[in-house]
Amino acid sequence: MKYAFFIGCVTPVMARQNEISTRRVAKELGIELMDVFDFACCGFPIKSVNVETSLLLAARNLSIAEERGLNICTVCTGCTSNLKEANKELKENDRLRAEVNEKLHAIGREYTGGITVKHFAKILYEDIGVEKLKNEVNKSLEALTIASHYGCHYLKPSRVFGGDEDLEFPSSLDELVALTGAKNVDYEDKMQCCGGNILGVDENSALHIASRKLDHIQTATADALNLVCPLCNIVYDRNQRIIGRRLNKEHKLPVLFYPQILGLALGINPEELGFNMNRTQVSKVLNQV
Numbered sequence: 001m002k003y004a005f006f007i008g009c010v011t012p013v014m015a016r017q018n019e020i021s022t023r024r025v026a027k028e029l030g031i032e033l034m035d036v037f038d039f040a041c042c043g044f045p046i047k048s049v050n051v052e053t054s055l056l057l058a059a060r061n062l063s064i065a066e067e068r069g070l071n072i073c074t075v076c077t078g079c080t081s082n083l084k085e086a087n088k089e090l091k092e093n094d095r096l097r098a099e100v101n102e103k104l105h106a107i108g109r110e111y112t113g114g115i116t117v118k119h120f121a122k123i124l125y126e127d128i129g130v131e132k133l134k135n136e137v138n139k140s141l142e143a144l145t146i147a148s149h150y151g152c153h154y155l156k157p158s159r160v161f162g163g164d165e166d167l168e169f170p171s172s173l174d175e176l177v178a179l180t181g182a183k184n185v186d187y188e189d190k191m192q193c194c195g196g197n198i199l200g201v202d203e204n205s206a207l208h209i210a211s212r213k214l215d216h217i218q219t220a221t222a223d224a225l226n227l228v229c230p231l232c233n234i235v236y237d238r239n240q241r242i243i244g245r246r247l248n249k250e251h252k253l254p255v256l257f258y259p260q261i262l263g264l265a266l267g268i269n270p271e272e273l274g275f276n277m278n279r280t281q282v283s284k285v286l287n288q289v
Helices: 010-014 016-029 051-068 077-092 094-107 120-128 130-136 172-178 203-219 230-238 240-247 258-265 283-288
Strands: 002-006 032-035 071-074 117-119 145-148 224-227 255-257
Touching: 002 051, 010 016, 010 230, 016 032, 016 120, 016 130, 016 255, 016 258, 051 071, 051 077, 051 094, 071 077, 071 120, 077 094, 077 117, 077 230, 117 120, 120 130, 120 172, 120 258, 130 172, 145 172, 172 258, 203 230, 203 240, 224 230, 224 258, 230 240, 230 255, 255 258
Parallel strands: 002 032, 002 071, 071 117, 145 224, 224 255
Antiparallel strands: none
16 A cells, blocks of 8 residues: 655644654555655645635645655545545536646646545555454553544545545544554543634633543543544643643643554554653553553
8 A cells, every 4th residue: 555645734843743653553554655745735724714725735735646646645634624625626626627727737737636535544444444453453452441532624524525424423433443452432522623723713712622522531531532633632632731721620631643542552662653742641551551
């Protein structure tokens, strides 16, 4: 399996453990993640203010992967959503594709619609499969109870993702956790937003939203939170201490990216999975496994 690796903007700056653990797990499973240095922003951050520019940024990235004949592997749900939506719209709308290509031609590029875009978690779940992954596990995480956060863009909009999971009761992340031997735990407001999308305009509300979810997760007695999005990680991991100071609370909930969890179950050393870059204390989790 070979993919063009789309790291995005947030992961290399604020969630290096996401990239590091993804690369290490991919190597262990024989997945080739090819670096493409011409990739730029996916366009998602400016979509709310300039749809046309957002679409052009996405189309440029898609054309770069097409030129190399590689499908795209992402590690950010926002990047995944924007690239997949642009890919679908451009494939299905001849007029829009012609307009976009007219502008791409100015920089010597063309979009043809010849590739797909998938988040790394979906590659694991769909392209490799739960049963095969289960056979690769050599260190059971049965001592851990883990809560998964799906977030807003992992499965939405459904018209783009094809409705491959029930939006109210999705299961893929829980199944991916279960194959490691860890126990899943449900919690109140499981499908609610982390608050990250309004962090830049209403920090107080964003922190309250995140704090409420952290309260619910800890009430469910989870040992750790499983994520697949670097923006959610900013909220839950990097801002957990800020939430504590502002709201006079103490959560101390370890926040992990799924490749870190899977990596432990594959027997990979925690140092190779970027655990030293997690902001919340992870020693209790590592001691349990």
